[in-house]
Amino acid sequence: MLKDGLALSADGIRMVYRDRSTRQELVAIEQLDLDIPEAQFVTIVGPSGCGKSTFAKIVNGLLPATHGTIEVRQAAHGRDHAMVFQDSSLFPWYSVLGNVAYGLVCQGVSKRDAQEQAMPLIRLVGLDGFEHKYPYQLSGGMQQRANLARALTVDPELLIMDEPFAALDAQTRELMQAELLRIWATSSKTVLFITHQIDEAIFLSDRVIVMSARPGRIIADIPIELPRPRELGIKRTPRFVAYEEQIWNLISIQLTKVGGRTVEAA
């Protein structure tokens, strides 16, 4: 049973892939224990290949962990969790409306009702007027707005976001971070956010989990005690920069361990 006040509990997660051709075992996640209280915004950062996206997939139920258990709070209404995927994960053959309504259609809601219920979320993410556009007609930032709305429509207890802004240009990414905080403030959902951007992690989160290079495990769990609501300007304050340095130092040790692959996570 999940303890009171917890939204997610991951206990002794271990993930091992077996390479079919070489028959070698690849340990993606060595050991991962993580409790997330309800309504907390938690971000996992770590170098490329540290298993952070794998962990998101395990929590989302797309991958079975080799060992360990995941418990997610059952939602009183709505879904217990939903995922915002990486870039270009909207169905290209559905309009924005069709994409955002998709989660509800999956639950057996009629298409018309689902689309009606999707409209407020389209407005929330600032896409009103674009509901009949197809994904190829939208910019990267708008696509990720729709992607976020699609996950929010099913009213999940836990929102999993797997590097949702990784493919956006720097300015759009910053804007989307601020937008995400605005939207999150209206919903008080628990968020598990995956990124390799240190400033993104600090700006968004109540708590930043730092993972080691492969095989992945948690090497630090840092509470971010910056006041909310946060504006983008906070990124230039000394406290923010101090957090950045602290996390960067932790990760750079990991990078020297992998040796010569520093570029990937920079």
Add this chain to the structure above:
Amino acid sequence: MAVGASSIAGRQHPPIRRRSWRGRVPERLLFGVIGFVGVLLLWEASVRLGLLKASLVSSPSGVINAAIIDFGSGAIQPHIETSFLEWLVGFAVALVIAIPLGFALGSFRRLEFLVDPLLAALYATPTVALVPLIILLFGVGIQSKFAVVFLEAWVTLTVSTINGVQSADRRWLDIARSFRAPKSLVFRSVTVPSSIPFIITGIRIAAGRALVGVVVAEFIASNIGLGFYISVNGSFLNASRVMLGILLIGGFGVFVGELIRRVERRFEAWRPAFN
């Protein structure tokens, strides 16, 4: 220069080269027509100048005369109707059988492994080689023509549908699974839309192959149809009628191809516009 179409912006700037047909007649069509008419003119001229023998290759005017005579007397219509019917029935049966079969084979790996060698063998075998067998089974009547057309068309359709189903991107299947989509919805929302481009390409190729089937079957054993019309007039050395038959079949092929291209565009509104 465009007449009456020049905008205010166009007057303020140095003259922009614009041609009036731009935007109204697609270049593709325009140049296609120019090419086709050009060949006809070259053909006619070569015959008139004595470079080619009219008795062997006829000439556009000869073909037009033959068309006026045979359409006027009503002699050619039964041939056209029969060939069209053979094409339509064989092709329609292929559509109805091959597409669901392709979805089934594409969805169940083991089933596909089971029939894959058979499909590959059938695809590689020229249908002409099967015609004697088909005539044994179905006789020399129209049924055997349906069968040949069907055989020409269905393998292509099945294989392209299988490819379409299997090309469904892992990432979209993950999204459907992530939202706990029931299997029937995964099929409708991911499998079908991502296979449609493959299926339409299959349909276009199969429509052409079905036409080959019509002519091949009629060449081998028939007493009606455009294939018969061509082969009989060939043996009577009537080049104009042979050419007329060829042009009718070719024209029909182009028409059907264009029709399918239009259907394709309607189905793929979600794709970035292509030329």
